[in-house]
Amino acid sequence: MSSRSFDPFYPSTYKRRVVGLNSRHDGGIGSRSTYSSYSAPFSFASSRRSYPMHSRVISSSVLLSAPVTAAATDLRLDQAAQVSSEFKVLRTQEKAELQDLNDRFVSFIDRVHDLEQQNKLLETELMLLRQRQTQPSNLKALYEQEIHQLHAVLDGARSEKQAAQDHKNQLEHVFKNMQKQYEDEVLAREEAEMHLMDARKGADEAALGQAEFEKKVENLLDELDFLKRVCESELAELQAQIHYTAEVTVEMEVAKPDLSASLRDIRLQYEKLAQNNLQSAEEWFTNKMKVMTVGSARDTESARSAKDEAGEYRRLLRARSLEIEACREMNQALENQIQEVEEKQSAEVQALQDTISQLEDDLRVNKADMARYLKDYQELLNVKMALDIEIAAYRHKPLKLLEGEESRLNVSAPAHSVYSQTMYCSPSYGQLQLCSASPLLMSSSRWYSSTLSTEEKISSSQAQQAEASPPNEPEVDDRGEDGEEVVIKMEEEKDEEDGEGEEVGDEEQEEEEEKSKETV
16 A cells, blocks of 8 residues: 655645555455655654644555564554544544635635626726716806806896886886876866756756746737737727717717727727737747757757767777776786796796706715725725735645745655554454554654654644644545455645646655655
8 A cells, every 4th residue: 555645734635545455355454565754753843733643544665674563563553543533533524624614715706706796896887987077077067058048048037027117117107197197087077077967957947948938938829819819809899889889879970979080099009009019929939939949059069069078088988998907907917927937037046056956966976976986996905905815825825835845854854664564454344444553763752752642643633733724635435345445535626726836746745755765
């Protein structure tokens, strides 16, 4: 059986194989030729890690001819049996710890990839934010241009407001003048109505006077008729008296005087008086009728003119009322328009103020987001640098171990190899137990280190395992109970970048072993 010596300075990905050939198929005890190479004796004062002797079955290819006593062989066999069982427990613990470390390393790599993606996203966002921030002057110019335009619109609105105010004042002045004219027209109308009422009153009085005069004329006409009848009756009586007197006078011509001439005179006087009265009454009536007709015509004309004037005044009043109403409506419309313009301007100014405030808030939020992104980016960069340093430390650890091994080999004493026979016993339950004979040590220090108690070896190996535990675990391949071949493998996955370093370290280790063998 051949094996490679385990050393804590070897890289954890080295493959270590233990190959055993059994000359018997019945599972008995067989003697194996082994070789072992030691670079330094076991010592607690050594600065490198030291594992107990049961961690590898180490044998040398050079056979020593020195005899081994039976007592030493039994002692080493017992110690090897005890240490092999403890070695299995220790290697199981190491395997679990290495699996945990591998999981942590995978999680670190995933986290690094996630952080790199987040870093790219943050860089993209930072680039976009910088591109946005590279144009503050254009935004300011746009704001200033918009503000100038709004100021121009505001000035135009103010000028329009001033013009509307002037027009309003002018309309108010016109309205006052028209109101004054309206009041004058109302007074004139009232005066005209008073004149009309007086004229109507005069016309009524004239109509009453005319009626009275007509009644007087009728009374006078009746009286004239009556007087005519009276006069006719008197004339008839007088004529009758005259006939009677004539008859009397005929009969008594001598005794009575002639009264015809006096009666004729009286008749003429009465007729003349009646005609004078009639003529005077007709003249008075005619004059009175003329006066009343002229007065009635005059009153009718004045009433017509007053009525026309009142109609004209009414038409003018209606027109002025319509103009005043139109002016009022125009004034109200202008006031509403001015109010709407003011409200619109105030709303636009408020909207612009809100827009400016919103843009300022957005700018402030963008600045805060940029600062937060920069802070997160810096933190991610720090985390990435820390992870890069940790990864670099993990990557360069095998090289450091190789360098430490080279320095240890250069400083340590030459290796010694002894021949030992390894006995394998096959138990009834199918498990293989490793029994090895310890080599004969050449010095007292080596003998002292080899005869240390098993507990001290286990405690020292556990203490040194916390500092630098090898990431590979041995895999024991049992090819069957017949014991034809036993293979113990120690393998672990490693990155492609560390592959070449591992091969170089393996070759250097083999060269060191060959040199130590030649020296022995």
